Amino acid sequence: MRYGRKLLVTAAGAILATVIAASTVSAGASHRSVQILDACDPVTFNAALGEGACVRKGGGVKFEKLVNQLITKGEAPAWRFSPAHLKLDAGGTITARNRGGEFHTFSEVAAFGGGCVPELNELLGLEPVPECAIGDIFLTTGVPPGASLTTEPLAAGVHRFMCLIHPWQRTTARVR
């Protein structure tokens, strides 16, 4: 009986030590998630851009409406990174998950600007960001539908992430 209680106390101590160690780790390095969202309508997007351009099921924003929104609003609100602003600790990482139906990128840029698709930049009146010149940037920062991408550990400062196709999709991360 006495031995049993001692064992119980030891076990409780071990669990407590584990909990303390785990909370110390999570306080030091934070991790954040970003949802990459869109609302492409498969029928009209695939007709305009080619089969497979939009793999969402069911209706959404028709291609013509997207073009209209870009001209009138400078963005299509359903295409976004959520959240647009976040904070995390130095050494932390961000995982961006594509929950939409189109291919997107989650690319760090020095300053926000236009993406790398001339047709979209023209509608928005934007110039491509210099990062478009990086040859493999669509390979290294591209996120197909259903996939996710995790950044390298981030140093203190402000980090800006945007989609190089839809340049109004943006997240600003403040790393302290």
Ligand SMILES: [Cu+2]
């Ligand atoms: Cu995009």
